[in-house]
Ligand SMILES: Nc1ncnc2c1ncn2[C@@H]1O[C@H](COP(=O)(O)OP(=O)(O)OP(=O)(O)O)[C@@H](O)[C@H]1O
């Protein structure tokens with residue numbers, strides 16, 4: 001029997017649904033294929049490895065409806081409290097999954113950089129996207145990526161031409177605003193850097209209010225030869241939201257990619273990072289920090305595919321859990337038989353501040369080559385009483401001392417964030433989250 | 441200032457302090473010497489409120505308050521400071537940030553205004569000079585990757601900033617080279633005043649050449665078994681602790 005996802009996602013699966021006819025034959029056929037895939041695959045259960053620790057029940061029970069094409073009454077000043085103070089960036093803003101030019105700041109883009117809304121570009125220049133949509137994610141996709149493809153209508157496109165080097169970060173803000181009824185937004189982002197291009201991308205998921213909604217985003221990213229990208233993802237969705245992110249990365253020869261993931265928001269968040277090396281001597285650095293408190297689940301899945309020799313990858317994720325918070329870290333590094341000289345190191349460390357908090361951590365190395373340097377390690381620990389006492393003996397209250405130690409633990413990841421304006425804001429968000437944390 | 445009467449404390453089932461008496465007056469410097477494992481660090485920890493010890497008897501009064509009733513931070517607010525025998529490393533916790541938080545917590549508890557960033561920096565620069573510390577240490581995590589001697593000097597640096605009423609230095613001289621020893625002694629002497637008292641836990645007479653104690657005590661088997669002036673330290677240097685134990689038994 002092929003169960004279909006709950007009524008929230010059902011509209012996209014009808015062949016005459018809201019997203020049926022785009023006027024682009026190639027796109028319509030990809031969407032039809034994705035719909036068929038979802039229907040054939042059905043809903044994953046916790047018997048499947050990728051969903052072993054994470055139940056979909058609560059998500060699928062929700063009666064989500066697709067986000068309408070409605071424009072937003074928001075004005076630029078409504079956005080102000082959500083900005084990073086002092087951050088200068090080329091800014092592209094989506095509201096409930098739709099590109100809103102009026103809130104974006106895309107004037108004076110430098111030569112070689114193109115940033116815009118996916119729907120617009122599908123209309124004005126579909127050929128620019130024809131090979132890129134599904135180009136990295138592939139034709140066969142897991143459930144949520146396939147749902148995203150089936151419902152695909154808007155998102156952000158960032159294209160850098162060969163050799164273009166952009167100093168100023170490109171900031172993608174995905175803003176969710178509560179509606180009368182729970183909505184699903186399914187933005188599709190396409191980022192491509194041609195050979196030798198360099199850029200910095202800041203992807204932020206924010207909300208106005210604490211509404212219940214679902215973001216099911218997919219980002220396809222490809223780096224050409226020797227391209228360099230620093231990618232920072234800051235997830236601060238509403239405390240009632242569901243956040244799903246599927247990242248598909250293809251790293252060309254000699255390219256360097258760093259992704260700093262910060263997961264603070266949402267009640268249920270699942271992030272899948274899929275990395276495929278497309279050329280030799282590429283470097284991939286995945287850093288992550290997550291916090292989970294009561295009624296909160298943070299789930300990170302990493303799948304790093306070293307299919308070619310001479311590439312390196314780092315996976316370094318840290319979690320702080322309190323109350324009844326739950327986290328899942330499932331990191332897989334695969335090294336193919338011919339991928340000699342692979343250098344991979346994976347680490348997942350967790351700090352549990354309460355007895356009710358829980359983490360399932362599962363790092364896996366699958367190594368089929370013999371000349372490689374690979375390591376992995378995980379820890380799950382508590383605050384060291386000695387350290388706590390040291391701080392308290394200096395007059396620092398126990399709650400502040402705990403917070404300082406947690407921030408110290410998180411510091412390694414926070415320090416990866418650039419520029420300082422972003423780092424400071426996130427550090428403050430982490431600090432205030434910890435301040436609210438009920439610590440035994 | 442500090443009055444300890446018949447203090448008994450256990451670690452687990454084991455009694456470490458077995459009825460210890462000690463009176464420290466304002467402005468006095470007391471040295472506590474004694475064999476390894478005799479309970480010197482235990483005394484320092486019990487006074488500063490570390491977990492893991494059970495007080496089974498006696499009392500400790502500090503500045504008119506029942507010290508044993510207070511949380512560790514409240515003891516610090518009252519003016520107690522412990523320079524640890526083994527300072528703890530705090531990876532990721534910036535030294536400057538830590539010290540500022542500590543100083544301002546203490547000031548706040550005393551009803552004094554918090555120091556702003558500029559005044560705090562000025563204070564730090566001044567104290568760094570006294571302790572011949574490199575300011576790069578300030579940007580590093582607390583004690584993290586510090587050499588043994590740097591850790592000890594960092595303890596004294598913290599003391600200089602926090603200006604406690606009673607400082608307990610637990611073997612701060614151990615592991616210091618000769619120059620560092622003099623620097624640490626200068627730091628302690630700079631703090632000496634008719635208002636402030638110091639307890640020096642040490643194994644070596646040398647420190648007492650630099651910081652002249654008013655009293656010297658011998659702690660053995662959980663009790664103060666002998667007290668005297670600074671000449672007692674010289675005598676111990678000469679004869680060790682054996683004669684005291686023998687004397688006691690007799
Ligand atoms: N946490 C503990 N668990 C078990 N025994 C302990 C613990 N802490 C202290 N002790 C014991 O208590 C006794 C006193 O230890 P303490 O550290 O106070 O000695 P000390 O006088 O400071 O010695 P030293 O000169 O070597 O520093 C020792 O026998 C020690 O092993």
Ligand SMILES: [Mg+2]
Nearest residue numbers: 480481482525
């Ligand atoms: Mg000791």
